Amino acid sequence: MKVLxxxxxxxxxxxxxxxxxxLVNRKVLLPPLGLITVAAILPxxxxxxxxxxxxxxxxxxxxESADLVIISAMIVHKSDLIYQVKAAKQRGKLVAVGGPxxxxxxxxxxxxxxxxxxxxxxxxxxxxxxxxxxRGETSGVFRxxxxxxxxxxxxxxxxxxxxxxxxxxSVQFSRGCPFQCEFCDIITLYGRKPRTKLPSxxxxxxxxxxxxxxxxxxxxxxxxxxxNKRNVKLLLKELKVWQAEHRYPFRFNTEASIxxxxxxxxxxxxxQCNFDxxxxxxxxxxxxxxxxxxxxxxxxxSLSDSIDKVMRVGLRPMAGFIIGFDGEKQGAGERVIQFxxxxxxxxxxxxxxxxxxxxxxxxxxxxxxxxxxxxxQDINQTTLINFIPTRPIEEIAQEFITTFWTLYEPExxxxxxxxxxxxxxxxxxxxxxxTPELSDLKAIAIVFWRQGFKRQTRWKFWHxxxxxxxxxxxxxEHYLTICAHNEHFLEYRQAVRExxxxxxxEYIALRSAKLDTQIExxxxxxxSPVETVLTSHL
Numbered sequence: 001m002k003v004l005x006x007x008x009x010x011x012x013x014x015x016x017x018x019x020x021x022x023l024v025n026r027k028v029l030l031p032p033l034g035l036i037t038v039a040a041i042l043p044x045x046x047x048x049x050x051x052x053x054x055x056x057x058x059x060x061x062x063x064e065s066a067d068l069v070i071i072s073a074m075i076v077h078k079s080d081l082i083y084q085v086k087a088a089k090q091r092g093k094l095v096a097v098g099g100p101x102x103x104x105x106x107x108x109x110x111x112x113x114x115x116x117x118x119x120x121x122x123x124x125x126x127x128x129x130x131x132x133x134x135r136g137e138t139s140g141v142f143r144x145x146x147x148x149x150x151x152x153x154x155x156x157x158x159x160x161x162x163x164x165x166x167x168x169x170s171v172q173f174s175r176g177c178p179f180q181c182e183f184c185d186i187i188t189l190y191g192r193k194p195r196t197k198l199p200s201x202x203x204x205x206x207x208x209x210x211x212x213x214x215x216x217x218x219x220x221x222x223x224x225x226x227x228n229k230r231n232v233k234l235l236l237k238e239l240k241v242w243q244a245e246h247r248y249p250f251r252f253n254t255e256a257s258i259x260x261x262x263x264x265x266x267x268x269x270x271x272q273c274n275f276d277x278x279x280x281x282x283x284x285x286x287x288x289x290x291x292x293x294x295x296x297x298x299x300x301x302s303l304s305d306s307i308d309k310v311m312r313v314g315l316r317p318m319a320g321f322i323i324g325f326d327g328e329k330q331g332a333g334e335r336v337i338q339f340x341x342x343x344x345x346x347x348x349x350x351x352x353x354x355x356x357x358x359x360x361x362x363x364x365x366x367x368x369x370x371x372x373x374x375x376x377q378d379i380n381q382t383t384l385i386n387f388i389p390t391r392p393i394e395e396i397a398q399e400f401i402t403t404f405w406t407l408y409e410p411e412x413x414x415x416x417x418x419x420x421x422x423x424x425x426x427x428x429x430x431x432x433x434x435t436p437e438l439s440d441l442k443a444i445a446i447v448f449w450r451q452g453f454k455r456q457t458r459w460k461f462w463h464x465x466x467x468x469x470x471x472x473x474x475x476x477e478h479y480l481t482i483c484a485h486n487e488h489f490l491e492y493r494q495a496v497r498e499x500x501x502x503x504x505x506e507y508i509a510l511r512s513a514k515l516d517t518q519i520e521x522x523x524x525x526x527x528s529p530v531e532t533v534l535t536s537h538l
Contacts (some may be wrong), residue, residue: 001067012492017485019298020488031170032291034098034156036050038122040154043200048160052165072097073102075101089113117141117142124146125337154207167197170218171202171220171221171364180366185358194227215491221254226259226260239273243274254275255278256280258301271428274431278316280320284321285303317474352396371387384397397504410451417479422472
């Protein structure tokens with residue numbers, strides 16, 4: 001069987017980092033871990049060709065030779081997923097689709113023409129798919145409510161990747177999260193009981209990457225790396241030894257809940273394994289909104305104190321923020337700015353609340369007749385809110401634009417990075433000196449030229465760089481990398497403003513026209529709840 005694995009195109013998002021990747025001559029931030037795991041589960045006597053469309057296009061020869069096309073996608077991939085399914089069917093190919101997006105919204109892939117839907121977790125449903133193929137079936141939907149034992153998951157087929165195209169690699173230790181945040185689809189997709197691999201299993205994956213020559217960053221893609229603290233500590237104790245024996249070939253970062261700050265042993269183990277950054281889901285400094293969305297873990301201690309602890313031990317904090325919660329008071333965006341500035345968080349991902357399919361939020365809004373059914377579903381930071389909120393959409397959208405624009409004002413961003421790195425403890429892991437690649441030297445030169453000479457940031461750039469070299473020299477390389485991220489955010493904040501303003505104008509025009517028609521036709525009839533809310537908003 002000749003199998004063509006296709007990973008769809010990402011639209012430009014907060015994490016695209018296009019401008020930064022261009023500087024170091026790389027194409028994409030992270031590889032398609034799901035697809036290479038699928039390739040490892042399927043029969044190994046099959047012939048696999050992987051095409052990440054964020055790296056290159058599928059060739060006609062690859063289309064021609066394929067017996068089967070497999071496509072995996074997240075919601076953000078919606079547009080290109082549908083395009084690739086149709087392209088495959090136009091060429092007469094058998095198409096199988098899976099991943100988080102088809103699992104949540106299977107009808108979209110079926111409508112596009114997919115023959116097989118391999119939904120939920122592949123360890124359970126790929127064997128069902130193989131049995132159907134053996135019976136000669138040419139279509140089917142395969143689901144399983146049972147969660148797999150991921151200690152049996154094979155090593156992903158990293159050999160299928162063009163490693164030179166990626167800035168970081170991906171590995172996964174756990175699936176699931178113990179918390180109950182209303183807006184989150186992780187607990188819907190993977191459950192609230194975190195399942196982990198064996199420490200030896202993950203080390204085998206690192207051995208594989210090491211033998212393939214990988215020597216850069218690795219992202220632990222777990223949605224909450226510390227969901228099972230006991231097991232993650234067992235992993236870190238073995239990973240610490242592996243890293244030391246191999247002279248620290250990898251630096252790690254991951255995502256975790258804010259209760260990480262309360263576990264000093266866990267943070268210390270992460271540092272000894274050469275973790276240097278962690279993404280924290282803060283969501284909002286407004287405690288009432290946190291309680292409403294059931295993010296109770298963020299209300300148990302001071303958020304700013306927790307971030308300060310994480311920072312001072314040596315983990316650079318990245319954080320996610322959301323605007324648009326029910327009952328939210330005006331000025332939520334300004335409160336996010338104040339919090340980010342006070343906590344000195346360099347990278348603050350900010351977005352409007354989105355109702356993801358099958359989440360508790362989605363189900364509640366559906367019951368309340370507040371979902372905007374015709375909204376876009378390829379959700380990212382340039383997508384307008386997809387339900388009727390409790391305050392005007394226009395107000396939320398304008399606050400969002402202003403907040404994003406302000407957070408990534410170049411001088412403000414550099415100030416925030418500087419304050420963070422003055423506190424950030426240097427890594428205790430001492431990797432041997434490595435001669436910089438030519439692309440890295442070129443990237444540094446471009447950053448120096450743009451931020452240190454060309455732009456108005458020049459005086460601040462040099463003042464802060466020399467300040468880091470004087471007061472905290474052990475973090476200077478990490479510091480320069482985060483300064484370089486300014487290149488991405490400068491361009492991306494403009495895209496956010498333009499796209500949200502355009503969607504807002506379209507939304508108001510369409511809804512106004514629809515309401516005018518409905519009101520004319522219902523002069524003596526009571527308006528529906530959605531129509532009433534829209535009337536007050538517009």
